[in-house]
Amino acid sequence: MSAHADALLTQLRAVVGAGNVLTDPESIEGFLVDWTGRYRGEADAVVRPRTTEEVSRVVGECASIGARICVQGGNTGLVGGSVPPPRNDTGRPVIVLSTARMTDIDEVDAVGRCVGAQAGATVDAIDGKAAEAGLAFPVDLASRESATAGGVVSTNAGGIRMIRRGNTRSQVLGIEAVLADGRVLRRWTSLVKDNVGYDLPALLAGSEGTLAVITRVLFKLVVPPSTATVAVAAVEHVEDAIGLIAAASSRGLTVEAAELMTEAGIELVHEHGHRRPTATPGPFYVLLEVSGVGDIETTMAELLGDTGGLVDAVLEPAPARALWGARESHTETIARSSTTPVVKLDISVPIRALPETFAELAEVGAASDFPCRPILFGHVGDGNIHVNLLDVPEEHAETVTGRVFGVVAANGGSISAEHGIGRAKTAWTHLGRSDVDLDTMRAVKAAFDPQGLLNPGVILGTGARSADPPES
Ligand SMILES: Cc1cc2nc3c(=O)[nH]c(=O)nc-3n(C[C@H](O)[C@H](O)[C@H](O)COP(=O)(O)OP(=O)(O)OC[C@H]3O[C@@H](n4cnc5c(N)ncnc54)[C@H](O)[C@@H]3O)c2cc1C
Missing domain, CATH: 3.30.465.10 (Uridine Diphospho-n-acetylenolpyruvylglucosamine Reductase; domain 3)
Known part of the structure; x- marks a missing residue:
């Protein structure tokens, strides 16, 4: 550890207490690797403040010597933004600022919701x-x-x-x-x-x-629906799933959630102990949670009866945890089932382009001359597909990423629907943003963080740093 880092940690111990400045490699290991296992960084310490005032003092101390700060919450992010840069070749200390001790929740304002x-x-x-x-x-x-x-x-x-x-x-x-x-x-x-x-x-x-x-x-906060129903329909085509969602809205039901899965994903979670949602498998499954007034179960059953390409369906009153379980266990099961860190790409396309995009993405695996097992699922009502490519050898990760983003661009989509850019997608931001747009983002970064101390390399890549840190 450098003399710079040593002096900084002494100051930080004075702010948050010695027990909340972790340096021992075993204690900090979990903070240095992200949820996917793909992104790993280096840091001099993990610092765990308790209050805003402590955060302010920690950041102030770091700023005074140009130390870098990686902010970390639950470390469930899927784009590598929650861990520090892989190598610290700046000569400046790097800390992970963990919010793990900042867990207070105020009393609810029921009137102001x-x-x-x-x-x-x-x-x-x-x-x-x-x-x-x-x-x-x-x-x-x-x-x-x-x-x-x-x-x-x-x-x-x-x-x-x-x-x-x-x-x-x-x-x-x-x-x-x-x-x-x-x-x-x-x-x-x-x-x-x-x-x-x-x-x-x-x-x-x-x-x-x-x-x-x-x-x-x-x-x-919101008022939750008083009654809701969950349906899972196994269908022949992505179009059938989209049609069912549209039909539910047209019949006056409120769509609370709409998720799409494929047989490959359902088979995988089933192998890991989850109940199959329907007795007869379909190439695609749409999970729909709806609320409304009147007999929503009957309305939903009628809609299912009219659904084109329907293979099988089930209906259960919400929360229908087992039906949701098959969908929600996808991310963890996929992570456990790949022989290499999963290439995870979270993309969106216009809803009308979903069928074509699904078909083209499924081909990315088939067209590869190395192992590449695609499992696609997602928040279909938002045009959002989580593309998971399993077993891809590390040296081919970038190639398949490029292929997926090519499909996304050709279908008028976005390379990041909801997970962000993190460290994972910095090389691809030009696919979604013009030079003028990226320049403006760099200017915003420079205005907020002129020394480039906060999460360096995240979103804008390493070129994001706009000024040299002051000499200390
Ligand atoms: C099983 C599973 C399911 C998921 N499902 C979804 C989903 O449906 N939709 C979705 O959008 N995401 C999903 N995610 C991704 C992830 O949970 C979200 O991105 C979540 O918002 C990350 O929260 P976190 O507290 O874990 O943040 P972290 O992973 O710790 O950090 C994420 C980013 O936020 C920054 N950050 C964290 N806290 C702060 C702070 N206090 N101040 C400033 N910056 C901060 C970090 O620096 C990092 O860049 C899923 C992940 C898993 C593992």
Whole structure:
């Protein structure tokens, strides 16, 4: 460890306590590798502040000597943004700032339908707090027990309720964040209308830890539906799934969630102990959760009867955990089933292009002269497909990524639907953004973080650093 790092850690111990500055390789190992196992970094220490004030002082100390900070919440991100850079060749200390101890959740404001939470509170804990007041947290995803408030805001997570409630950005009423120089930015109001200048909370949403460290968030809450029904239909074609979703809306049902799976994915989760949703397998499966007034089960049963290409179907009252389980266990099962770290690409295309895109993506595996087993699933109502390529030898990961992004570009889609860019996709941002757009993003980064201290290399790649750190 350099003299710089030594001196910094002494200062940081004074701020957060010696027990919250971890340096021993065994204790910090889990903070240096991401959920996928594909991205691994190096850091001098993991620092675990408890309060906004402590975060402010930690960032201030780092800024004074140009030390780099990688912000980490639940470490469930799938694009390598939550771990530090692979090599520290800058000569400057690098720390992981973990929000693991920042888990406070305020009392729910039942009238204003909102709740404040510290950045490290999990999605599950926030939803549990909301439920005590008869409300629900509109953000939900399979990583709910680990993913944090700071994480879902920083990645602008989508998740399974996005089709009904919108993305995480649209759930944020207020934010508190520590800027790269240690100052605290606070926009904390339950006002629904507040147009005073630039919408900085919206800008921080989706910034993946590159602009500021989010310390607290004021979230909107929603009234959950009183009754809902879950249907899983095995269908012949992607078009049949899309038709069923459209028909449900046309019949006055509210679509709460709409997920698409394939037989390859269902077979895999079944091998790992999950019940098959339908007795007869289909090439595709659509899971639809609907709410509404009246006899929604009968309406849904009628709709299923009219569905083109229907192979088989089941209906259960929500929460229908076993039906959801087959869908939600996909990510973990896929990770356990690949002989190499899974190439995970989270893309979106216009809904009308989904059938063509599914067919072309399935071909990416077949056209490869190395092992490449595709498993596709996703939030079909949002045009979002999670492309998982298993068993791909590391040296071919970039080639298959290029092929997938070629399909996406040809179908007018986006290379990142909801997971962000992280470290995984920095080389591909030009596919979705013009030079002018990328230059403007670099200018925003420079305005927030002129020394390039926060999550260097994430989103904009290594060229993102706009100024040299001060000499210390
Ligand atoms: C099983 C599984 C299912 C998933 N399903 C979905 C899904 O349906 N939809 C979806 O969108 N994602 C999904 N994800 C991805 C992941 O859960 C989300 O990206 C989530 O928002 C990450 O939250 P986190 O707390 O784990 O953040 P981390 O992984 O710790 O960090 C993610 C990014 O946010 C930054 N960050 C974290 N906290 C802060 C903070 N306080 N201030 C500033 N920056 C911060 C990090 O630097 C990093 O760039 C899934 C992941 C898994 C493993």
